[in-house]
Each structure stands twice: as structure tokens, then as C-alpha cells.
Amino acid sequence: MKKGDVSWRSKQRAFLDxxxxxxxxxxxxxxxxxxxxxxxxxxxxxxxWTALQYAVAHARLAIVQRLLQESAIDLNATTM
Known part of the structure; x- marks a missing residue:
């Protein structure tokens, strides 16, 4: 699945949502x-915005805690 793939984009959007x-x-x-x-x-x-940024902005503590368990999470990601 490539980043330009519609399926990838819809799954990524669903994850962020x-x-x-x-x-x-x-x-x-x-x-x-x-x-x-x-x-x-x-x-x-x-x-x-990353999923972590969405979770923080919407006060979704359980999501924040879960995402912080991921070794690949970028705590220093910046927005556009």
C-alpha cells in the first residue's frame, strides 16, 4: 500500500479521527x-496534526497514554 493509495489515506484519516x-x-x-x-x-x-496532537487537543487521556506506548511516536512533531 503506497502513501498515495486511497485505501491508505482513508485508513489514516480513520485513525486520526x-x-x-x-x-x-x-x-x-x-x-x-x-x-x-x-x-x-x-x-x-x-x-x-498527528494522532497524538489530536488526542491531546481533545483531552483524550486514554488515547494519549496508548500512543505514548508506541516506540515510534514522535513527541516533538510539529504542525504545519
């Missing part, structure tokens, strides 16, 4: 499904 909405089950499912190396936990879409 789940982080913003506080949907821990969906975030876990996405994280577990990226074992094939196709998902980037620090990826952004047009607005430039």
Missing part, C-alpha cells in the same frame, strides 16, 4: 494492523 474522538478500540485496531509496516503513527493529513 479515532484519536480525536477518543475511540480507543479503533486506535488499538489500527495500531495492531500496522505490523506490516504500512501505517505511520506520526503521519498527518492536510491539517498537519
Amino acid at each position: 479515532a484519536a480525536a474522538d477518543g475511540n480507543l478500540a479503533a486506535v488499538d485496531t489500527w495500531l495492531e494492523g500496522r505490523d506490516d509496516g504500512k501505517g505511520d503513527v506520526n503521519a498527518t493529513m492536510g491539517e498537519g
Whole structure:
């Protein structure tokens, strides 16, 4: 799956939306499904926010805690 792939983009958008909405089950499912190396936990879409930034901005503590367990998470990611 390439970054330009529509399927990748829709899955990435769903992951970011789940982080913003506080949907821990969906975030876990996405994280577990990226074992094939196709998902980037620090990826952004047009607005430039990562899942961690969405979770923090929307006070989704459970999501923040879950994302911080990921070794690949970038704590210093910047927005556009």
C-alpha cells in the first residue's frame, strides 16, 4: 500500500479521527494492523496534526497514554 493509495489515506484519516474522538478500540485496531509496516503513527493529513496532537487537543487521556506506548511516536512533531 503506497502513501498515495486511497485505501491508505482513508485508513489514516480513520485513525486520526479515532484519536480525536477518543475511540480507543479503533486506535488499538489500527495500531495492531500496522505490523506490516504500512501505517505511520506520526503521519498527518492536510491539517498537519498527528494522532497524538489530536488526542491531546481533545483531552483524550486514554488515547494519549496508548500512543505514548508506541516506540515510534514522535513527541516533538510539529504542525504545519
